[in-house]
Every structure is written in C-alpha cells, then in structure tokens.
Amino acid sequence: MDTHLCAKTEQDSVPDGAGPVPDLSGVHLVSQLEGMVTVFCRDAEATEALGFFLGTLAGGGDVFCLNGDLGAGKTLLTKGLASAVGVPESDVVSPSFSLLNVYEGKTLEVRHFDLYRLNSPEELADIGFYEYAGGDGVTVIEWADLFTSELPPDYLQVNLLRENGGRRVELTPRGRRYDEIVKEVLRCVDARPGYSD
C-alpha cells in the first residue's frame, strides 16, 4: 500500500479527494499477534472512526465480515466504512429484515448483509450473496460467523466485544490483501492501551 491515510509522519501524504483524514484518537492498540491486531474503541465515535478508516483502505472486491452480539457496533462500524466511500450516513440502516441493503457510494458500491435472521444457505443464493460477496463493490457482512462455510476464501474478520464501557475489536486478516489493511491499522492507531478509567 503506497498511500498512507493517517498521515502520521511528514512524509505521509493523503491523496487528493480522499476526504477528511480519519480521526483515530479514540482507537487504541491492545495487542498484535501473528497478523491479528486487537484494538480498543473507547466510545461509539471511535468505532465509527475505525469503520471509516477501513473504508478509506477498501477497494472493489473487498469483504469485511463483522461478528459480535446485538449492539456490539457492527452496523455503526458499517456506517463509518460506507461514509468513507461516499455513502450518506443516513442511508446505512440495519438489513436485519431485508438481509441485504445496497448503497451507491461516490467511489464504490457497498453491499451490506446481515445474516442474523437467515435460516439456511439456500436463502443466501436467493438474495444474490454468491454474486455479490467479493464482486466489484465492497461487501460488509454482519453476523458472518453464523455461515462461515459460505464465506469467500479471503476477507477481513472483525470481531467486536463489549469491554470496559467500550469495544474490543479483533481484526484477523484472512488472506494477504487483508494483511496489508491490518498493518495499516496497526500503523495508524494510538499505540497506548487507552484504558484510562
């Protein structure tokens, strides 16, 4: 990845038209182990900012699989991600009944799945999951861990867990493309743990 979107050093440049530089000040590094990076998002803004940051790194064909309980922050993170590719935030709503929402971003289309109410893999075919996931837009899948056998081979796994009033977010790359994304997150988040309270 040759552009650095967090502009941490003077050499880093933010490409023209990339929009605002994401504010990752509420996102703190917890640990890194064998490619997996864990961060702590201290508040809802930080979760959204992490999503926005991932969106600035996203390209066509990328797949983000979000796991975590109800209210963990999956939809909020998706709002941030989608807004980085030019989707108005108010367009992003939970597809828990529709199973799939499609948003036209300025730079990329976003396919937003929520598998919580899905009963069988056959229903995935009905909603076009196999054509969409990993197709030319960006794919975000909430509750991906309910159907792990149906996921594309490569994706970024994002697990959100409630912790200390905020969210612990584990980023596990599945495939080399996502190693690069996780490395960029590692480079840009606050290296201090951030448990101030």
Ligand SMILES: Nc1ncnc2c1ncn2[C@@H]1O[C@H](COP(=O)(O)OP(=O)(O)O)[C@@H](O)[C@H]1O
């Ligand atoms: N890091 C955080 N710290 C505290 N609250 C958070 C954090 N991230 C998200 N939240 C809150 O958690 C809720 C997440 O809701 P939502 O994104 O709809 O969850 P999900 O899609 O996982 O069910 C929102 O009320 C949001 O304000």
Ligand SMILES: [Mg+2]
């Ligand atoms: Mg949701």
